[in-house]
Amino acid sequence: MSLEGLPYGSTLGPGRWHLPPASGLPVVYAASSRALAQLEKRVHANGVAPVKQALIRLELPLGAIILDAHNDLALESPRWRLDEGYTQGVGVDWLQSTASLGLWVPSVVEPQERNLLINPAHPQYTSIAVVKETLNFEFDPRSF
Structure with a gap:
């Protein structure tokens, strides 16, 4: 299974x-842990507990180049957290x-954690393997 054909949030x-999608620069967001994936999903769920969710693990191709902006951005002034235009600029420059x-970028929800942005336009994108986790990916309704 691969990421090809799977929808992703940047198209919304x-x-x-x-x-916005009209820019022609889609991106895939991936959390660095199961817990961060839940936290990120909760933030974007508008108070409604998600149902029928699946967690997938991505296996990147050997030798894939992954840059790390996490430490640089996390140590900068709070600007990166408050100014979405700034972070969009970082993302667009990298995507292009x-x-x-x-x-790797810091999570705005928890800056000591990090998310991986993945570029669908990169030649190795089609080499990413997708593994569906077998454990249920459920949300505790008390957190909504």
Whole structure:
């Protein structure tokens, strides 16, 4: 199974690290852990507990170049957290360069954690393997 043909959130509208879909620069967001995936999903669920969710694990190709902006951004002034235009600029510059398959960035929800941005325009994108986790990915309704 691969990421090809799977929908991703950047096609729905602008986000922290990307512009609206009309920009032609889609991006895939991946959390670095199961817990962060839940936290990120909760933030974007508008108070409604998601149902029928599946968690997938991505296996990146050997030798894939992954850049790391997490530490640089997390140590900067709070600007990166408050100014979505700034982070969108970082994301757009990275996407347009196609220099790497992925870019680690801090999570705005929890800046000590990180998300991986994945560039669908990168030549290695089609080599990412997708593994569906067998454990249920359920949300505790008390958190909504």
